[in-house]
Amino acid sequence: MKRYPLLACIVLFALAGCAGNRPVPPPSEEYVEVDNPAATMSPSAPATVWVPRRYVESGIPRGGELVKKGYEAATRGAGEAPAPPPRGGEPRPYPRYYRVVSVDKERVCFSSERGAGVRPGVKLPVHRGGSVVEGIGFVPGPLVGTVTTIDPGPSGPICGRLGEGGEARVNDLVRVE
Incomplete structure (x- = not known):
């Protein structure tokens, strides 16, 4: 009885040894x-x-x-570089965040580009901090209040009146959509 499994292993090793590189037609x-x-x-x-x-x-x-x-595949049929999208009226698929630069009682000013599309009288949420998550983007921190924008004027930061919620601090983030 014990010889048959041993004999089977020896036969399999012998067959495996015969396999090798053979010329193929x-x-x-x-x-x-x-x-x-x-x-x-x-x-x-x-x-x-x-x-x-x-x-x-x-x-x-x-x-x-x-x-x-x-x-060549990417530029095929393109004689010139495509024109950038028009500024101003295009919708943005993601919210923008601007940093609060000064707080004076109920007046909050935040940094923003002039063409940001922020109009007077708009309520904007104010967030405290946040983090960048790879693959997702920016995730804002907790909501601390809202700011109602005032006429921004020709130059300088955009300002607003602090509305509902707690107090804003310098370096908080104002969300503009």
């Missing part, structure tokens, strides 16, 4: 035999390999060729 005319480029990586690698004929005739694109083909 050449495939159809669609393939050609070339020197093995990976022969230096392994001492037991065969000296030649069969590859599709189209690889030999047209060649496999390399790094510089791939970059050139990608550039």
